[in-house]
Amino acid sequence: MKDIDHKTLLCDEDLFLSSPTSPKQAQNYSFSSFSLNANGILQDQEVEREEVFMDYHRREKDYTPCNGYSMKLDVSANLRAARSKAVQYIIDVCKRLDVSATTVFNAVNYLDRFLSLCSSLKWEIWMVELVSISCASLACKFYDTSIPSLYDLQMEHLEHTFKPVTIQEMEITILKALDWRLSCVTAFSFANLMLGPTRSGPMIDKVTRLLLHSLLDPLMTKFKASIIATSALKCATEEKDGAITMLNKIHVDEMDHVENCTKILKAHLQAIDIAGGGIQVKLVNHCNQSLWPGVQGTGDHPAPNLGGFHMGPMEEAFFEVPFGWSGRVWARQGCFFDKSGNGTCQTGNCGNQLHCNGLGASPPITMVEMTFGTENSSLSYYDVSLVDGFNIPVSMSPIGGGLGCRVAGCEVDLNVCCPSRFEFKSSDGKVVGCMSACLALRTDKYCCTGQYGSPDMCKPTLFSHLFKSICPRAYSFAFDDKTSLNVCKATRYLITFCPPMR
Incomplete structure (x- = not known):
């Protein structure tokens, strides 16, 4: 890796013209609103496409991020969040300025290559915004005939405003880092x-x-x-x-x-x-340990992010799914994965791999379940279930949605009061989970199967009463719908692992 002068990137915040303001939600828009100008489509039908194609193929390796960049995005929520914010800004500002799609892809290419060179930095909001503006500015200067002013580039829900000289110095830093290679593939x-x-x-x-x-x-x-x-x-x-x-x-x-x-x-x-976008889900790890959330789509619904990723303590992650999506989210703990993503976890295993790819979890796990509303029926259903046992405290709450939208969850560590017969221990003897009565006792009565497979026959047991008394907003047995299933019309939700006690 080349030695990069980060002086401009890590500049004194006195260079900013304004102090941070409250962040605003980025506007949603249809990707179809992007215009493709004449420069965006190859018009010369006489060009030998295959020759140009092979030239692109030879050169594409020169415009890829550094090796290991994808893996660093996978394990660093800070870097992943920085990239997400920067890419969203680039798309939004380029859409408003009506620049070519080529400019958008070039700007994101510059961004990824630069982030891959600086992936070890602790990215703060002002740093992300400065790099985002500079990448968008460089892409416009390189490709578009109408170059927006630096003022026009700073109108997209930014928390900071930068002097032109600061942006220009950042552009030089990026150009040097990228070896001035802007004609990217x-x-x-x-x-x-x-x-x-x-x-x-x-x-x-x-x-x-x-x-x-x-x-x-x-x-x-x-x-x-x-x-x-x-x-x-x-x-x-x-x-x-x-x-x-x-x-x-x-x-x-x-x-x-x-x-x-x-x-x-x-x-x-x-x-x-699906017109109108989708549902946004934010995950926060408030635990004092690393977690590896698993995500599984149910039915024919695919899992976002290939169904698994890493979150360090106090880190955040996001994913978006279409309206009508249904699935499950859970936390894996005590995981060890190699560079190929193969490994194992103390709880929540899904096929011994980082990316669950549609596979479910091995109990005991605290399960978050959701079925989001559609365009025709906006009601979403969500719950936190102890039917498959418990491993990590978790809650799910809507962001907005109006009255009646409740918090689902089990916010108490049940491992400390788990009946000894139900304890699930790691190889070193530590209790890392609490099995459900079904998993521990394996009878129809506790599993709500066989002759107990209906709401009339499957009733709460001594153990489900115990868990319900501690976590009243979570499912304690299969037919615990009345007090545990939540309904809301929100389009944004928050899942918190180890949430603060209310």
Whole structure:
């Protein structure tokens, strides 16, 4: 890694013209509102696309982030949050200024390459905003004919305002870090070339919207630009398409990567095909230990972020799902994973891998369950369940939504009062979970199965009464709906591990 002068990045905050203000929620918009100007589509039909394509393929490695960047995003919630905020700003400001889609992809490319060089920094909000503005400014100067002023670039819900000289110095820092290589090759470069001028407007728009939406997903940083383009075309066109055939030629030995990328992009396509956006879920780890949340979509719903990621103490994470999504979230603890994402956890295991990829959890675990509303029926249902036991205190609360939207949760550490017969211990003898009566005793009566498999026959037991008295806002047995199932019309929710006691 090159030695980078961070003097400008870590500048004195006296350079700011304003102090931080309360953050505002970023505006939602349809990705289809992005315009593709004439420069965004290759118009010269005489150009030998295959020659240009191979040139892109040779050069794409020169415009990728440093090795290990995707893994660092996976394990550092601070870096992941910094990138998310920066990419959202770039998309929002470029949409408002009506610049080309190429400029958006270039700006995010500059951002990822620079962040990968500075991934060990503790990113603060002012640092993220300064780098975001500078990357957007550089991309506009490099590609667009109409260059916005630095004032115009600072109107997008920023908490700080910077002097022009500060932004210009940051631009120089970024340029030096990137070796002045701004004519980058992105997924949009490949898709743009392969679609060409002969394709219909709706097809171009569909692929562009899909690629724009995927920019916000940190998982996409693990794939090469050509693989992302191949996967996007697979999602939007027929398998027999000639462009895909050409792209597949260079991925003969990487088809597993193409399949994994296509799977992720299909989830994005499902989200953007639903008008109005989706549901945002924020996760906060208030525990004094690292956790590895698992996420599982139920039915045919895919899991965001491949179903698993790391969160350090006091770190935050986000994911977005389409309206109508249903699934489960739980915490894994005491995990050890190798560089390939293989490993194991003390509780909450899902196939001995970091990314659960649709697999459920091994009990005992405290389970958060949700079924979000649709456009036609806005009511969302959510709960915290002890039916599969307990491992970590957790709560789920709506952000907004109006009266009647309650907090679901079990905010007490049940491990300290778990009956000895139900204790689940780690290899060193520490109690790390509390099994449910069903898991510990394995009878129809406690599992609500067999002749007890109906609400009339399955009644609360001594053990479910015990757990209910300690955690009254959580399911204590399978048919504990009346006091445990919550309903709300919110579109944003907060899941907190080890929440503060109320």
